Amino acid sequence: MTSDGRFFEVERTTRETSIRLKFTLDGTGRTDITSGIPFLDHMLTLFAVHGFFDLEIQATGDHADDRMDCHHAAEDLGICLGKALEGALGDRKGIRRYGEASVPMDETLAHVALDLSRRPFLVYHTPKLIERLGRFETELVPEFLRAFCQHGGVTLHVGVPYGENSHHILEAVFKAFGRALDQAAAPDPRRAGVPSSKGSL
Numbered sequence: 777m778t779s780d781g782r783f784f785e786v787e788r789t790t791r792e793t794s795i796r797l798k799f800t801l802d803g804t805g806r807t808d809i810t811s812g813i814p815f816l817d818h819m820l821t822l823f824a825v826h827g828f829f830d831l832e833i834q835a836t837g838d839h840a841d842d843r844m845d846c847h848h849a850a851e852d853l854g855i856c857l858g859k860a861l862e863g864a865l866g867d868r869k870g871i872r873r874y875g876e877a878s879v880p881m882d883e884t885l886a887h888v889a890l891d892l893s894r895r896p897f898l899v900y901h902t903p904k905l906i907e908r909l910g911r912f913e914t915e916l917v918p919e920f921l922r923a924f925c926q927h928g929g930v931t932l933h934v935g936v937p938y939g940e941n942s943h944h945i946l947e948a949v950f951k952a953f954g955r956a957l958d959q960a961a962a963p964d965p966r967r968a969g970v971p972s973s974k975g976s977l
């Protein structure tokens with residue numbers, strides 16, 4: 777595995793959104809993100825900075841219309857980030873496969889555990905969130921993450937046992953998500969092949 781080669785670019789256009797996303801697994805946390813949803817830009821920046829990924833996103837679509845919600849953009853951004861992870865990971869040989877992180881943010885604690893298993897699954901438990909942060913509907917976080925898992929081949933568990941402030945809760949989730957993914961995707965020098973007793977992922 778060459779650590780500087782783990783990069784993938786996705787371009788995806790539908791009648792609902794048009795997205796260009798560049799993802800570097802072994803980056804430095806450099807970001808240039810304009811999704812059209814400022815709160816989601818903030819969350820994806822935290823994900824990249826704390827995971828040491830480079831992430832560029834340009835997204836346009838029906839979410840620019842104030843009469844529409846952000847659902848299509850959130851789901852399609854999850855699809856594109858998942859596809860980019862799948863492409864950047866390649867054959868998944870020699871990686872740690874599992875990652876986990878607990879991240880506090882003031883009164884909140886978020887725990888994320890993930891498996892780069894090619895078994896898409898999302899488990900998501902948080903305290904009740906306020907409906908909206910900016911113009912972003914907080915119920916779209918699991919929609920984004922589910923699409924990411926589906927297209928990235930990831931089992932992802934998000935648990936927030938306690939927390940009060942919705943911004944803090946989601947911020948801790950995205951930081952922990954970045955840290956856990958960084959750990960799982962990192963090379964394990966003891967592992968020559970695919971990290972599975974079955975011999976394939």
Ligand SMILES: [Mn+2]
Binds near residue numbers: 818943947
């Ligand atoms: Mn913040």
